[in-house]
Amino acid sequence: MAELRCEPDGFGPNFRIVLFGLGCWAGDADAALAAAERELQIALAEAAAAREAASARKETAARAAAEEEAPHARLVLVRHGQSEWNLANRFTGWVDVDLTEQGMLEAREAGRLLAAAGLEIDEVHTSLMRRAIRSAVLMLSTLNQCWLPVRKHLELNEQHAGLLTGENKVSCAQRWGVDQCLSAVSRRVAGLWEGTIAPALREGRTVLVVTHGNTLRALVAYLDGLAPEDVYHVDLPTATPLLYEFDGAAPREGARRVGRAGGGGAARPLPGVRCPRERGAAR
Numbered sequence: 666m667a668e669l670r671c672e673p674d675g676f677g678p679n680f681r682i683v684l685f686g687l688g689c690w691a692g693d694a695d696a697a698l699a700a701a702e703r704e705l706q707i708a709l710a711e712a713a714a715a716r717e718a719a720s721a722r723k724e725t726a727a728r729a730a731a732e733e734e735a736p737h738a739r740l741v742l743v744r745h746g747q748s749e750w751n752l753a754n755r756f757t758g759w760v761d762v763d764l765t766e767q768g769m770l771e772a773r774e775a776g777r778l779l780a781a782a783g784l785e786i787d788e789v790h791t792s793l794m795r796r797a798i799r800s801a802v803l804m805l806s807t808l809n810q811c812w813l814p815v816r817k818h819l820e821l822n823e824q825h826a827g828l829l830t831g832e833n834k835v836s837c838a839q840r841w842g843v844d845q846c847l848s849a850v851s852r853r854v855a856g857l858w859e860g861t862i863a864p865a866l867r868e869g870r871t872v873l874v875v876t877h878g879n880t881l882r883a884l885v886a887y888l889d890g891l892a893p894e895d896v897y898h899v900d901l902p903t904a905t906p907l908l909y910e911f912d913g914a915a916p917r918e919g920a921r922r923v924g925r926a927g928g929g930g931a932a933r934p935l936p937g938v939r940c941p942r943e944r945g946a947a948r
């Protein structure tokens with residue numbers, strides 16, 4: 666604020682005019698200051714919005730460029746060929762049963778389907794169970810890629826069948842209405858996905874996973890974004906490859922399910938399943 670100095674009496678009227686002028690000026694200045702502040706706020710907000718829009722445009726362009734450059738990856742999911750206990754319709758879980766003759770034929774046929782689709786496998790993952798390992802080896806042999814190492818993981822083992830192990834699936838379903846909960850198997854499969862499978866897909870590799878009914882359900886649920894109650898209805902016959910293709914750096918979001926690379930398979934659907942912790946209602 667300007668400093669006002671008192672003048673001698675002779676300047677009285679002029680002094681009052683000056684004061685009046687200064688008063689007006691001071692009043693206008695406040696209004697002008699407020700208006701300028703408003704203008705400044707508007708200008709700052711506009712600049713921030715413009716900056717945000719520019720950075721969003723830049724991000725979109727970078728993502729599009731990354732996706733264009735990202736390698737094309739493939740994931741083949743397949744349940745092993747028919748096992749001895751699939752044939753007998755018994756709950757198998759961690760019992761290490763072998764393939765039937767039919768199961769071996771199915772595994773070879775699955776390999777032929779992949780060869781016919783022109784797929785060359787970069788890496789193979791399976792469980793510690795012989796029905797899955799043998800199926801993977803037979804598939805690779807038919808694919809003329811038997812030199813590929815088969816990587817075995819506990820995480821890909823079938824869900825443990827607990828007290829149901831060895832029981833007939835139909836009679837159990839009739840007697841008790843069997844429930845199965847995939848949460849434990851989903852957790853261990855998710856760990857393998859994050860640590861091993863997804864990084865390979867990010868590098869554009871073609872990954873074959875030969876595993877079991879429920880581990881496969883957990884993977885399919887994850888990839889297709891299925892709710893726990895829906896995944897129980899997913900029918901996964903033996904030795905029937907599912908092909909997923911991925912473009913971009915985020916395997917799960919980039920998944921494109923190509924479909925079954927062929928029909929056949931001898932598996933019967935599992936009895937109705939329900940997980941009390943995940944679904945309150947009975948079915």
Ligand SMILES: O=C(O)[C@@H](CO)OP(=O)(O)O
Pocket residue numbers: 744748751755756757758759796823824826876877878879935
């Ligand atoms: O444990 C089982 O009963 C079956 C079905 O889930 O497993 P697999 O897929 O190994 O035949």
